[in-house]
Amino acid sequence: MEKLNVLPWHEQALWLLGIFLGGLILGLAFYWIIKKILRVSHSELSKDLPRVKNPFVFVVIVLSLQLWPELYFESKTPFITQLSQIVNILAVTWLLIGMVKGIRDSIVRRYKQDVGSSLKLRKLFTQVRLFERIVIVIIVILAIALILMTFDSIRRVGVSILTSAGIAGVIIGLAAQRLIANLLAGFQLAITQPIRLGDVVIVEGEWGTIHEMTLTYVVVAIWDKRMLVVPSTYFIEKPFQNWTRKSGExxxxxxxxxxxxxxxxxxxxxxxxxxxxxxxxxxxxxxxxxxxxxxxxxxxxxxxxxxxxxxxxxxxxxxxxxxxxxxxxxxxxxxxxxxxxxxxxx
Missing domain, CATH: 3.30.70.100 (Alpha-Beta Plaits)
Structure with a gap:
């Protein structure tokens, strides 16, 4: 059993609060310096920097708090070590998601100035939005996997699960067949683009515009303000009318x-x-x-x-x-x- 140093608990709490505030101030200072440098250099990245402000400051705070167990524990306990790993993973995940959204905004803004045609802009925006969601889903899945790997008990369970992976794979495959089909259809829509955000379509006899596209479903805004939710596979498997496929005219x-x-x-x-x-x-x-x-x-x-x-x-x-x-x-x-x-x- 690990023992705390002789410092009373309230002094340790004050030190912890001080380190937290120090990390907050340090993170905001770093962010302000980076923002000033980008503005002075007239970089377009300065417009996307707010996307990563909060996760960046959070990462600096987390790194600062790593000093606490080193200073006030004789050695790291297993609980502190695991908690530190989980918090680090969450901080980096949040930062990566913020960076992905910042890159999306940068691409859309840059091409919004260069591309005169609204049709080309909608095509680009549709691709960027779908690929952004794909990347975020991958980042979140990897983060969850890394967090689960910090638990020794789950690691041991994982070994036993692998021995019966054949049966489990068949069961999961049958249960998630429709989900996987919709995910693959979402990828196909992002690449081939039979529809784009803002396209005017007739689906199931309803006239409307493509309002939202995800990896598994598409939302069509009907002219009378209703929202028609259609699985992504619909636009791959069934015929529909797209009035603005080639031109908005x-x-x-x-x-x-x-x-x-x-x-x-x-x-x-x-x-x-x-x-x-x-x-x-x-x-x-x-x-x-x-x-x-x-x-x-x-x-x-x-x-x-x-x-x-x-x-x-x-x-x-x-x-x-x-x-x-x-x-x-x-x-x-x-x-x-x-x-x-x-x-x-x-």
Whole structure:
């Protein structure tokens, strides 16, 4: 049994508090010096440094506290040694996670300035976010493994588990089959990118945008503010519509049914006037075409362009409303009607 030195417990507590405060001050001082150096050198890293401030200071405090058992114990007890190892692992893990997030912010900010296309930026941001989560998961798993290895009893249990690894592997494999499939699908989505954050998609008949992507599931924000959670395997195994896969530009259509006697040229001019007054129009596509006919009316289609799916939807609604108002006012007799012809005998 290890014995404490002759110092009373309250003096040891004061020394421990002093070392803790000294480590805190030292960590903040180091952080401030590094930040000043980066700012003076105009380094972009100065903008990402706050990500690692707290874990960095914590690491310095932990290193400072390593002095306590050396000073006030005749030798380290097994408990103190193990506790010190666990705290060290947690401190380094926190620091590594902060560094990964700082690197992510640095990459996104740098390419945000260089890449003009929002499509390329969304593609990059999706990849960075997914790979960031992959790296963090690996770091956490390794940290948990290292912590468990500090327990001798668990080490011994591990040897016995390895002898039956074949049976355990089969059981775990069957139980985690769906989880593993989703994880692999998450990796595939990060690399091939059939979808990206911000893409407009139709999934299960629902129109929405990709709101969040993880390794196991994807969250689609539906237009009516609902959130549709879909497993990652869905986007690998099933067909879906991606309206912004190659470009954010969209074409919208408005169908109207009118009488055969309606002159089309005034309607074309009115469509031009409507879209010219609307900032959502892309300035290129706006025309009227006859796309169908029945025994009662002809079908005309207004084709309009917008920069993104949301603008295309709102522009379609606006154009439909204004064209109907135009027909009601200028050509009310050309709206669809049923005709009955009466003929006299003789």
């Amino acid at each position: 969209m074409l919208g259509t408005v169908y109207l049914y009118v009488d055969y006697h309606l002159p089309l040229e005034p309607v074309r001019k009115e469509l031009k006037r409507i879209v010219n007054d609307n900032p959502m129009w892309d300035g290129e596509t706006a025309n009227i075409q006859v796309t169908g006919s029945t025994e009662k009316a002809m079908e005309i289609r207004a084709l309009i362009g917008a920069d993104n799916a949301n603008d295309a939807w709102n522009l379609r609604v606006h154009v439909r409303e204004k064209l109907i108002e135009f027909l009601q006012k200028e050509f009310p007799e050309m709206l669809p009607k049923s005709r009955v012809t009466l003929e006299k005998d003789g």
